[in-house]
Amino acid sequence: MSDNVYSTICPGCNFGCGLYIRENGSLGVDFRKSSPANAGKLCRFGMSLPKFFAPAKSMIDGVETPMEEAAKESAKRISDSKGSAAFLSLGNTSNEELLAFQKIAESYLCTGVNFEALPKDTYQTISIGIPYSEIEAAKHIVLFIDPYEQYPLIVRRLLSAKNKGAKITSVWWKDLTLADENIRPDDISKLALTQDSIIIADFHPLSDTEQVKNVLSLAKNAGAKVTFLKPFANSTGEYIISKDAKQKSLAQLIEDINKGTIKTLFALESDISALIPSDTLSKLKNLIIQAGQASSAKANIVIAHEPLYMKKGTLINNEGRVQALGGSGTKGLDALGIIAGSKFDFNTLHESIKKTIGITVVDEFTIPKYDRPAYGAIQAAPKPVEKKPALIDVYNPFIWFNLADDNDFVELNLNTARALKLLKGGTLKIKSNGSALEKKFKVAPVQDNVLLTGKSLGIEKGIITPVEISR
Ligand code: SF4
The missing domain is CATH 3.40.50 (Rossmann fold)
Structure with a gap:
């Protein structure tokens, strides 16, 4: 089967990254170095385009x-x-x-x-x-x-x-x-x-x-x-x-x-x-x-x-x-x-x-x-973020397009992890809007009492959601 190659633009965001999509039974992504927005480079969403184009x-x-x-x-x-x-x-x-x-x-x-x-x-x-x-x-x-x-x-x-x-x-x-x-x-x-x-x-x-x-x-x-x-x-x-x-x-x-x-x-x-x-x-x-x-x-x-x-x-x-x-x-x-x-x-x-x-x-x-x-x-x-625990959604192409993403954890800082007595490799309980869930966590230099997520957890109300957190 011969390849069909399309010179196109990544749909993942408005940055305008150029790339090639190659069709040959399945889809592949090739780099377009001449593209003025990105000089051929792509982020992990751009590299995931075959999944996006189901x-x-x-x-x-x-x-x-x-x-x-x-x-x-x-x-x-x-x-x-x-x-x-x-x-x-x-x-x-x-x-x-x-x-x-x-x-x-x-x-x-x-x-x-x-x-x-x-x-x-x-x-x-x-x-x-x-x-x-x-x-x-x-x-x-x-x-x-x-x-x-x-x-x-x-x-x-x-x-x-x-x-x-x-x-x-x-x-x-x-x-x-x-x-x-x-x-x-x-x-x-x-x-x-x-x-x-x-x-x-x-x-x-x-x-x-x-x-x-x-x-x-x-x-x-x-x-x-x-x-x-x-x-x-x-x-x-x-x-x-x-x-x-x-x-x-x-x-x-x-x-x-x-x-x-x-x-x-x-x-x-x-x-x-x-x-x-x-x-x-x-x-x-x-x-x-x-x-x-x-x-x-x-x-x-x-x-x-x-x-x-x-x-x-x-x-x-x-x-x-x-x-x-x-x-x-x-x-x-x-x-x-x-x-x-x-x-x-x-x-x-x-x-x-x-x-x-x-x-x-x-x-x-x-x-x-x-x-x-x-x-x-x-x-x-x-509105300033209240001094209570808050979940903050870091909206990214995977969230906007509801595409499966490996980043399945929330980030919090060491003070918050110590205050909750979280165990390394364990999970964190998050409650909000009558829903509760358990998530893996990663310690990062984040503001006290803030949880950052790059994946929609389904309990959010906008970008900043007040939550209760516990071990
Ligand atoms: S490759 Fe990444 S940064 Fe570039 S347009 Fe796609 S999603 Fe946006």
């Missing part, structure tokens, strides 16, 4: 069917639930599909993030990050993320900046080995910023908007630059395309499903299991999932088409770099055309995307020039 089958109520039939039945059910249908896309597909999706979703669009709670004049700053080359050239970098766990390919850029003399400050619950200065999030008053500082934070569906506002306000007051990393392959494209659309937040969507005002949910290339509680999903009359790979949520209808690496289209990475997907597939777009009731023309959508960005050709080696308008003063009231 094939999906089109289904109607559990019965396998051709994709076109699944799309037609979806169109019927969406039309039957007029006024009670919602459309969710987290930004895991091409700009061209997202534009088509937005045309269908005009009545109830949810991109997962809560732009509604943020000042409109900050949207552009949040949506489009700064070039990685600027990070490498920075004199002072302030991290509001754990780069090793969350966005591993940024580590190369940070080390390069450090080699050129940059100071790195981490504002995090755990000491980071590459940081020259480690400040705990509730000691933020110790943070000294200047015009030479670049703040790196992140923005995602579970972000605390007061914390996002706080980061924006710190940057504005110091005249520092700020860049928000994002967890989905085309988050930046999604936010650019939808910036003028009326959107609902994820919290609103969950509330509307619980109230019964939303009865049909159509999710495009989005594994919703990590975001919407299963008891909320069970209240839906119709859950329709359109995707290129298997999803862990139980859907009434699955519209299965080509995976991302086979698609024709473009993505925009965190720097604003426009990248072409290497495939020629348009089945996803065809399915959206069936739902819309008229076929979408790829070229028309593609030209419209280029016009929105202000480019005439797609060139991954040149970052388009984006307006970076100043934003006004911001009042923020981030």
Whole structure:
């Protein structure tokens, strides 16, 4: 059998790492050294892509069917639930599909993030990050993320900046080995910023908007630059395309499903299991999932088409770099055309995307020039972590995509382990929200009474969850 090789982009986060996917009976990953975002390097999620791309089958109520039939039945059910249908896309597909999706979703669009709670004049700053080359050239970098766990390919850029003399400050619950200065999030008053500082934070569906506002306000007051990393392959494209659309937040969507005002949910290339509680999903009359790979949520209808690496289209990475997907597939777009009731023309959508960005050709080696308008003063009231034990989720690609991960332990510090008289090699009991579980633990330089997890434990309420812990 001869190999099919696709030059594509990793769907694991919005960093925009280029790679090759090789098909030959099974899937393999090859390094693409010419890729400007990552120079061929991949994190362990990128190396796990064959697991991520588990094939999906089109289904109607559990019965396998051709994709076109699944799309037609979806169109019927969406039309039957007029006024009670919602459309969710987290930004895991091409700009061209997202534009088509937005045309269908005009009545109830949810991109997962809560732009509604943020000042409109900050949207552009949040949506489009700064070039990685600027990070490498920075004199002072302030991290509001754990780069090793969350966005591993940024580590190369940070080390390069450090080699050129940059100071790195981490504002995090755990000491980071590459940081020259480690400040705990509730000691933020110790943070000294200047015009030479670049703040790196992140923005995602579970972000605390007061914390996002706080980061924006710190940057504005110091005249520092700020860049928000994002967890989905085309988050930046999604936010650019939808910036003028009326959107609902994820919290609103969950509330509307619980109230019964939303009865049909159509999710495009989005594994919703990590975001919407299963008891909320069970209240839906119709859950329709359109995707290129298997999803862990139980859907009434699955519209299965080509995976991302086979698609024709473009993505925009965190720097604003426009990248072409290497495939020629348009089945996803065809399915959206069936739902819309008229076929979408790829070229028309593609030209419209280029016009929105202000480019005439797609060139991954040149970052388009984006307006970076100043934003006004911001009042923020981030909640400090209480001095009680708290479980903190360090969201990473494995959590967002509900993919099995070996990191099945929580991290805590030696003081906390000694206070609980934990035994080496033993487990820790964690209780919250009426649930209890036992986990392996690892001792790490973490804040007192904080447990860090890189795997969803199923008891969380947002990023920070108060817990009771014992041996
Ligand atoms: S850093 Fe993000 S885009 Fe790059 S390989 Fe890892 S998950 Fe994929």
